[in-house]
Amino acid sequence: PKFGRFRVFSSPNPISQLTLRNLGPYARTTLSTARVQAEYEPRASLxxxxxxxxxxxxxxxxxFSDSETTWIYIQDVENGFSILGHNRGMLANRVSYWFNSYGPSYSFHSGDTCGIxxxxxxxxxxxxxxxxxxxVGTAAFAMHPEMSFHYKGLGILSDDGYNRSFDDxxxxxxxxxxxVVFFLQKAxxxxxxxxxxxxxxxxxxGDRKAGYIVPLEYPMTNILSNFYQQCGIDPSTVSYLEADGSGIKARDAAELNAISNVLLRDKQLPLLIGSIKSNLGHTxxxxxxxxxxxxxxxMEAGKIPPNYSFNKPSQKIPALVKGKLKVVTEAEPWPGGLAAVNSVGLTGVFGHILLxxxxxxxxxxxxxxxxxxxxxxxSGRTEEGLxxxxxxxxxxxxxxxxxRLLHDLYSSxxxxxxxxxxxxxxxxxxYRDIKGLTPNLVSEYIATCAEFSSLIIFGTARCAVCPLPLPLLAVRGLLCAASSRRGASVQPLHNDLLCRAPSLVREPLTSTPVKTGADTLSPTALDGSTR
Incomplete structure (x- = not known):
């Protein structure tokens, strides 16, 4: 959403307009993305x-938050709501309030390993x-050039605008x-x-033998060894590694040398590696x-996208030079099995996840x-979106x-x-039609539902009063209310679909588990409920 305008949709706990006008970009986009991910996610049928x-x-x-100084210390405001709107400590609490959820609600401040x-x-x-x-979500925006100036002073910002992960x-x-926002649940x-x-x-x-921004190999090796011992997985079975690959030469060398010490110990084939930073930059x-x-x-596409700007392997990484680590430079088929994601923080925090x-x-x-x-x-919030x-x-x-997933999603x-x-x-x-539920139409809709609560027909039909084809499905009130109440005749368009519709209303799942709910409806045994 645009930072200047923000509206709240579908929330049982609305947020005041005064608060909304003073929300910072982190809070605005986090609320919007969290809503799309958890409240309206067709691919997960939520x-x-x-x-x-x-x-x-x-x-x-x-x-970091580039907006805090702009809104709190620079902008001339008449109230103190900017303090609330730009408080990153309230990010998680705002989302919990939005959904009226009562699970744990944590906002945490960390570095590059925030996600893990x-x-x-x-x-x-x-x-x-x-x-x-x-x-689970993370947010990072680059709004002011001053941060780039500071990174440049540390000597870790690229001079030419290329992120050359693993390159010499x-x-x-x-x-x-x-x-980014993820939704997690039990399988x-x-x-x-x-x-x-x-x-x-x-x-x-914490036991460092050098300054904070100096990458160290031995702590990463220890953490990776302990990681695979704890989960009981042979590290040589990992088929793909998404490395941190920051593009800082010494940091990439320390990371991949630690990876080599653990993941390549008993591995016969080269380990495929990559880094999204070469494509998108450091987020x-x-x-x-x-x-x-x-x-x-x-995993979904069945292909690993290639790394950009990789021409010559770093001479500081022996396993890369010898070919034991293979950077994906052309689209490769997904090998399946286990995939690891590694993350290296600028100040000595290391993270690893196995999928x-x-x-x-x-x-x-x-x-x-x-x-x-x-x-x-x-259904939809706007006609354009629908x-x-x-x-x-x-x-x-x-x-x-x-x-099948869409049927579940719009069942209520x-x-x-x-x-x-x-x-x-x-x-x-x-065949398509869209109608907005005006107050008059809602009243007529409710009255029709009460009158025809047990009448459910399957298939597609044409109404004799209005010229549009009408969907006849196991959803109360989706019959044309005005035509139904006038006793208009209904002419079937697809007799075979009408006869076979009960088996089509609930498509059987073919690849992933879906909660089935009630049994498949038949036209002779209907309870008038929404399906």
Missing amino acids: NPNDVRNSRMGVFMGTQ EGLSIAYDAIEKGYCETAL DANGFVRSEAL KNAKRIYASIVHSHAECY SASAALVSVVKVLIS RSHSKEKVNSGLPEDDLPRLLVI NDTLDKLESHPVDVECV DIINFSYRGYTLIGSHDT
Whole structure:
């Protein structure tokens, strides 16, 4: 969202407009991203009701805030709300208040390893029963050039704007920014799984024999050895490593030499490595979670994206020169199995996380085994947003898993999603309509629901009064209220779909676990409930 304007949507606990006008960019974007991730996530089939009033933990990490001096010390304000709006200690609490969740709510201030620290705390909290689910997020923005001046003074900022991770000509990193939010839950409750966390750990090494910004190899070697001993995993089974790869030559050498000491000890084949910093730059507090995002995308896409600006291996890394570590410079097929993400903080904090690929593949690549169209009835906050969603759904091939997840997502109301629409995907003809729920229409809708609460028809039909095709699905009130109450006739368009619709309303899952809820409905045994 734009920093000048910000609106609150779908919140049971609204935030005052005075507070909103004084929210800093960290709070604004964190609230917006957290809402999209946990309250409205079609790919995970999460409905707002799944997380509201629940034991959801919130863990938000930051490092520097470029906006605090601008809004608190420079800007001429008439009230003290800027102190509240730019207090990074309230980031997690604002998100918890937004969702009315009563799990643990932590805001923490750390360095480049923020993401792994947050994932480790959240993983531990879920494992010990402190919360049922968790939101883990990090935020980092580059708003003022003064920070670049300070990094340049430390000699760790790139001179030419290239982030040459692992390269012999590496001369520092390029500043970048990112805000990342993850939703964590137990695998048995997940409707879709991207990856599983095997183990996660972050540690600040205090026994240093050099200054804070000088990278050291021996503490990283100790931490990695202890990490794999604790989780009981043979480090040689790791198939891909997303390294920190900051582009600082000495730091990259210390990191990969420690990796070689542990992960290559009994490994026969070269270990594939990469660093997202070569593509995007260094995102400071969000760097670790951005690396995790790259690994998850690689798992989903089945390919590892290549590193940029890698021409000659650093001579300070023997395993890289000998080919035992292989930097991915061309798109490589995803090897599957275990993937590790390493993070090295500027001040002696080290983090490591081990992820396992979700190996279950889609049956028939998600394509249906018949040629029947699928009906999707969805809602949205604005007509434009709903049209965009329908456009995307219509532009892709039919995916029965996606249809099933969307059916679950819209099985109950979403606050302030006052636009309703439907589309037929997989049909030669286009059938689409969007209606906004005005107060008059809502009253008529409620009256119609009361009158036709037990009437549910499956399929697609054309109303004799209005010229638009009508979706007839197991959702009360989606019949044209005015036409139904006038006793208008309904003419079926797809008789085969009408006959076979009960088996299509709830598509069977093909690749990932989804909570089934009630049994599949039939046209002769209906309870009038929303499906």
